[in-house]
Amino acid sequence: MKSNIIKESLGEIIAEELRRSIWKREIGFGERLIENELSAKYDVSRNVIRDALKILENDGMVVIEPRKGTYVSDFSDEDWKEIIDLRLMVESYAFLKALPHLENPEFIELQSILDKMKYKDSVEDWMDLFDLDMKFHSYIVSLSGNSRIIKLYESIKVQIRTFLLYLDEYYTSPKAFYEEQEELMKALLTKEPKIVENKIHTHIKYVEGKFLG
Template identity: 30%
Template sequence: MSAEPAKKSLRDRAYEELRDRIVDLRLSPGQRLVERDLATELAISRIPLREALQMLEREGLVVIVPRQGAIVAPFTAADVRDLFDVRESLEVLAARLAAERAEPTDLAALRDQLDAARQATAAGDQAAIAAANAGFHARIVEVSGNPLLQSLLRPLESRVRWLFHLTKERDPGTQCAEHEALYAAIAAGDPDAAAEIAYRHVASGREPSLALSAQWSMPDIDPVSATRTRQRTSQRDKTA
């Protein structure tokens, strides 16, 4: 009876570790994910590892080619555009609802995210800046109190975090200021102002993000070809 929870724990551990590596770019778009290597590194069997990869595939972070393997999803300029299209609609709604429904504890949680972003910006910690800013957006979705909206945006949360890392060259001070304005509108209980600020904030990042995407866009990668050849030298090859 205890085997299933242990198995799930291994899956979740692998999922969270690989998700974080993809999101903060330790695993690059297009990079091949070799099951044997990852299973050894994470000290788990291939079954929970494959389950974790399937979860990441559902979030759009991994591409799995049946009977060949998996790669980190190649994130293209078109993906960035599509992500902004969705964010400009759903995150604006989340901000409006958050302004209508936020409780003091919700505002305190949002304030904590802003403070973390400010501290990370002052320290020049790019990874912490990206995590705090993405966390602020995710917290607004939680505060919205709309389970359907949360279920629609939850699969995009990792991709939004990924976007913040990929576009870390954008001015973090500007992002902090825009988040402060959004927080103020939510704290004031002004849904119209919160929606307007949220839209301007998301929309203002579109063109800079699309421009930065040219540096790492991989529109021509073929997952079948990328998973066909192992991107490493086996021990047998080394000793031959």
């Protein structure tokens, strides 16, 4: 059997490095990124760096101003609202499309994620909790069956991840967050489109409301 491993490109690796740097706050919002510096830092050619920056541009993490320079996105409240709205649009759609594919095996998978969340109940577990939350949502989107929407969601996830990172200062109750998730699960179990749509709507707006009022 021929192996079908797609070695990811160097650019993609660097892009992931940069993403992590932003998430670790080693790189700040609005900061300018100099191709030469990154080239030296990661010991790859500027070409590779430029590839990486274009990848980041695609998922909205940086803004490239031709002939001027590249800057880490400086998200405004308006940006966050746009992102959350985009998420809401995609998830509402994807969840409804996923409903017919939700059977026992899928529910078991979802429940296992939910179970893990239950014990991440201290503030230190915050990020773990979010990662599990994203995994939960991501899994359902993947069941929607539309590869383009799944791909779009990957890009949204990067931005949501960034949003949550900066949200964590404002957020204090993992318990409440878990209960929210549990309610979403209950809604899914009914397999009633109307119920699911309403729940996903309030679920996402709930997080938005915490930060953006």
